[in-house]
Amino acid sequence: MTAACACCGAALTETDRIDVGFRLPDPALGRPESDLTWLRKGLLRVAGEGGFLRCLLPVRLTGGVELWLGIWIEVSEEDLLRADEIWEDPAYAGFTATGRVANLVKPWGEEIVGAELLVDVRDVGELPVARSSPHPVLSRVVDEEWDRDRVLSRFGHALPIPVRVALDATWSVERTAGMEARGDGTKDRFSEPGRLVLVDVLRTSAPAGPEDHLRRVLEDAPDTAPEDRITETAPDGTLRHAFWLQREDHWELHGFALDGTTLVELSCLFHEPSDLNWALHVWRSIAHS
Numbered sequence: 001m002t003a004a005c006a007c008c009g010a011a012l013t014e015t016d017r018i019d020v021g022f023r024l025p026d027p028a029l030g031r032p033e034s035d036l037t038w039l040r041k042g043l044l045r046v047a048g049e050g051g052f053l054r055c056l057l058p059v060r061l062t063g064g065v066e067l068w069l070g071i072w073i074e075v076s077e078e079d080l081l082r083a084d085e086i087w088e089d090p091a092y093a094g095f096t097a098t099g100r101v102a103n104l105v106k107p108w109g110e111e112i113v114g115a116e117l118l119v120d121v122r123d124v125g126e127l128p129v130a131r132s133s134p135h136p137v138l139s140r141v142v143d144e145e146w147d148r149d150r151v152l153s154r155f156g157h158a159l160p161i162p163v164r165v166a167l168d169a170t171w172s173v174e175r176t177a178g179m180e181a182r183g184d185g186t187k188d189r190f191s192e193p194g195r196l197v198l199v200d201v202l203r204t205s206a207p208a209g210p211e212d213h214l215r216r217v218l219e220d221a222p223d224t225a226p227e228d229r230i231t232e233t234a235p236d237g238t239l240r241h242a243f244w245l246q247r248e249d250h251w252e253l254h255g256f257a258l259d260g261t262t263l264v265e266l267s268c269l270f271h272e273p274s275d276l277n278w279a280l281h282v283w284r285s286i287a288h289s
Contacts, residue, residue, distance in 0.1 A: 015160045015177075018152070021070030025052040025102035026113075039084045042127055044072075051080030052102055055119045057130045059141060061148040065161065070127070073099030073117055095128060096120040101138065106154035112138045156181045158192065164287075167201050171257075171264055174285035176278065196269040197282055203262050210239035210258040217256060217263065236288045244276060251276065255283030 027049040028036055035047040042054035057069040075083075079097040086092045100114050115135035119128035133139045149164040158180050165181065166172045167188060175181055179190040179197070190197040204213070214231075222245055229243035234257070242255035250271050257264040264286050268279035 016064055017066045017068060018159060018161070019068045019070065020155060020157075022072060022103045022105075025049075025072035025074070026104060027074075027102060028052070039080065040087055043080060043084055043087070045080065049074075051075050051077055053080065053083055053097060053099060053119075053128070055099075055117075055128045055130060056126065057105070057117075057141070059151065060145045061151060062145060063148050065148055067151060069105060071105060072102040073097075073119065074102045075099040090124075093121055093124050096131075097128065107151055108137060108141060112141065117142075153181075164285075167199060167264065170288055171201055171262070172287050172289075173199055173264075173266070174282060176282060194271045195275065195278070196267075198267045198269075199286075200265045201262060202265060210260050213258050213260065213263060214239060214241055214256060217258075221254070234284070234286075234288075238288050240283070240286070242280065242283050244279065246273075251279075253279035253283065255279075255286070257283075257286040257288065259288055 025044065025046070028044065028046045031046065037045040037047075039045065044052045044054075046052065051074070052072045053075045054070060054072050057071050059067040059069065061067055075097050076099075079099070083095060083097065086095060096118065097120075098116060098118050100116055101112050104110070104113055112135065115133060115138040117133045117135075117138060118131045120131050122129045130142050133142055152159055152161075152163045153165045153175070158178050160177055162177050163175045164172050165175045165188065173188075175190045175197075179192045179195070182189045182191070188197075188199040190199075218241070221243065224243045224245055228245060229241070231239070231241045234240050237259075239258045240256065242253055244251060244253040246252075250269055251273060253268040253270075253276065255266040255268070257266075266283055266286065268282055270276075270279060
């Protein structure tokens with residue numbers, strides 16, 4: 001799969017740089033077009049709100065990955081007009097501006113909205129890039145390395161690399177590359193064309209051994225052939241079971257992970273029989289800590 005450049009929308013195939021863009025500053029969301037005055041693609045005036053400049057906020061992630069966020073900052077009218085004047089001029093190379101973050105940027109959210117950010121130009125072919133901030137949290141976003149899974153798992157759209165998603169305080173699972181994420185309030189849901197994953201964590205108030213718990217869970221399960229089911233103990237000591245079967249127009253794998261008081265239920269739906277290996281990988285990616 002490919003990611004899209006936050007600057008121009010062009011396809012990117014590198015997995016060591018991920019670009020995620022905000023189309024509008026938050027104060028412009030839901031506003032009629034008549035309230036929006038575009039000076040340029042990255043320069044916007046919102047009626048009653050002021051001027052906004054689009055910039056890049058690179059975040060270093062573990063594993064050698066960089067997340068480049070295309071965000072908006074609120075700037076003075078003077079900086080907005082100055083940017084418009086030199087946007088395609090050689091003087092753009094020396095452009096700097098100070099503004100305030102105008103998007104809810106995950107996973108920091110409210111912590112950095114309105115925080116002051118200094119931006120300047122590193123490459124005349126790109127938007128201005130975040131340089132520094134006096135804000136205690138935003139300065140860490142700019143300068144420090146962040147856990148890849150903690151940050152990327154908060155973005156629901158498809159990503160070009162796999163991401164480990166926390167299901168609760170102790171269980172997690174891998175969201176494979178190319179899958180969008182959406183929860184329905186109870187289950188985690190990952191999807192892409194031809195593939196769907198549903199995951200749920202269930203707890204019991206009557207603790208039982210994992211084997212007894214699994215036996216009860218499988219009482220109403222379809223009777224599949226021995227070669228279409230597997231039981232194993234994971235390296236973390238939890239009991240695992242999975243079975244798979246063919247429906248009229250798709251295949252299903254139903255997998256479980258148990259530790260005695262908790263059950264993780266996972267369902268993978270797919271159209272190509274060759275995707276069974278993918279489904280088994282997702283099931284085996286369930287981890288307990």
